[in-house]
Amino acid sequence: MKRRLLAMVLSLAMLMGLLPTAALAAGSGGPSGGAPYQDLGQREEGAVSAAKFTIYKDGVKGGSPKDNVSAGQLSETAPDLTGKNLYFDHAEVNGKRVYEAGTLTEQDITYYGSISGALSILGESETIDLYYVSKYPVTYHVTGAEKTAGDDLVKKGDSLTFRAMPSAKGQRLVVKAGDTDISNTGTVFGQDTGEMLFTVDNVQNELTITITETAATSYTFSYNTTDGAFRNGRITSDNNNQSITPGGTITFRIESTAGSLLNRYTLNMLVINGHEVQTPGTETGEGAYVESTLPSGETVRITLVQEDTTAAPIHYQNDYEVTISNVYTDLYISEGNFKRTDRNEVIIKELSGIGNIVGWDDGAEEYVPGSVNHVYLQTGRTGNEFYFNLKPGYEKPQLTVKVNGQVSEAEMNFERISEICTTERTELYAGAISVPL
Known part of the structure; x- marks a missing residue:
């Protein structure tokens, strides 16, 4: 009522x-x-x-x-x-x-x-x-390979994204959108499986996607030629864009360029297909090598083939030979770093959910703003302190530290900032961490 x-x-x-x-x-x-x-x-x-x-x-x-x-x-x-x-x-x-x-x-x-x-x-x-x-219907015709993801409808004017992977190593995807071959436009989504991500932009009609595969006849080895891609070093081999037979091997050399009578530089980072591989330690001698495996299955061996020396003939560089075997994917060397042997460095490689960050740089003797690929000179006493804020929606930050391509087992804990810094810094930043030597 x-x-x-x-x-x-x-x-x-x-x-x-x-x-x-x-x-x-x-x-x-x-x-x-x-x-x-x-x-x-x-x-x-x-x-x-x-x-x-x-x-x-x-x-x-x-x-x-x-x-x-x-x-x-x-x-x-x-x-x-x-x-x-x-x-x-x-x-x-x-x-x-x-x-x-x-x-x-x-x-x-x-x-x-x-x-x-x-x-x-x-x-x-x-x-x-x-x-x-x-919205337009999308029809997939798949033979041999496997479609792993993709919408069946796409809004007019929007982009269609889908994923596919070959049935086995040594197979390459052949992908068409209508009559247009888009095989070479895909990007790697799963390195261990060969899964690829494809995009078709500005869809205006019904769409047919055809996915097949063919036996690969070769893979391509290439490296970054941008200035600064290999800090304090360079690739000396002249084999950029070289073809490799499936299951074959590729070898190239990389050396330091900043060596002098007083300063020695060793390779401590090399990135292949977005994956940081293991590098020899600072104290290793000529002939020493390390091996690691890419997610796609290739074996990477890095050998120190010529150590820097002041004896005649004087050679201030450390030269390394990199051999990648059992190749079943295209290879791209994107970056590397040589560090001075008498100091430790901290390089920021990835920041997710971090609004801003500063860290102590022992060379500058001050807190320096950080960004991806920023190199901090580490103090020889206690390590580096970093202060940061999280972007909205992020919590419980995680830290991964790698030494010569290997994840460090050193204990590193995020601290409550009020416990390790001044009142002034507490007002500026919400979190802090100490990276030990």
């Missing part, structure tokens, strides 16, 4: 002009101004008049639906226009997203709901705008 009385009073108030159009049915409701469910009386699970809706097709205003729309979640009750290649995207009232619609029992009142569940009354001059977008 109270619900029925509330609805009658509400209708009377609207007729008398005591409430503005689309005003709250009762109470303050929620952020959108709508009234809570219990304040609107019983909601009829029947139909909402088609005249209360306006359909937009790819942003272009159309008419109203042919039939009334059932009350409830609009994602479930909006008219099905898939036969016209139109798919419901969202609904709005006065430019704000709404998610449900219905009517009040025995009242000529239409309500709509926000994502918070708050309900508002639809004004006489308002409509609930239903937005539809064109």
Whole structure:
């Protein structure tokens, strides 16, 4: 009885002009101004008049639906226009997203709901705008290889992304979008499986993707030629873009360039296909080598073939030979680093969720802002201290430290900043860490 009385009073108030159009049915409701469910009386699970809706097709205003729309979640009750290649995207009232619609029992009142569940009354001059977008079906024809991910529908003008991988080592993917060969546009998604990621931009029609495979006849070895890619060093071999037979071996040399009578530099980082491989230690002698395995299965051996020496003939550089065997993927050497043997360095290689970071640099004798590939000279006494803030939504930071390509087993704990720094630094940064020697 109270619900029925509330609805009658509400209708009377609207007729008398005591409430503005689309005003709250009762109470303050929620952020959108709508009234809570219990304040609107019983909601009829029947139909909402088609005249209360306006359909937009790819942003272009159309008419109203042919039939009334059932009350409830609009994602479930909006008219099905898939036969016209139109798919419901969202609904709005006065430019704000709404998610449900219905009517009040025995009242000529239409309500709509926000994502918070708050309900508002639809004004006489308002409509609930239903937005539809064109989507095109994607058909995949796969032979031999495996499609591992990909949508079956793509919105008009959007990009389609999908993934595929060959059935075995020594096989290459052959991928076509319609009649266009896009095999060479893929990027590596899974190094251990050969899985590739492909993208087709600005889809405007139905799309057919054909995925097959063929036996690889060769793979390509290449390296970064950008200045500074190999800090304090360089690749001396002239075999950039060389072809390698499947299962074959490639060898190249890399040397330090910053050596002098007083300073020696050794290789402490080399990145192949985005993976940092193990390098010989600082104290190793000529002929020493280390081996590691790439995620794709290749074996990488790095050998110190010529040690720097002041004896005749004077040679201030350390020369290394890198051999990669059992090759079944394209190889790209992206970067490397040579460090001075009489000092320790800390290089920031990845920052995720960090808004800003500073660290102590013993060479500059001050805290220096950090960024990816920034090199800090480490103190010879206690290690480096870093201070940072996390971006919104991030918590419980994790730290990985590698030494000569291997994850360090040294204990490194994030500290409460108030325990290890001054009041001034506490006001600037939320977290801190000490990286030991």
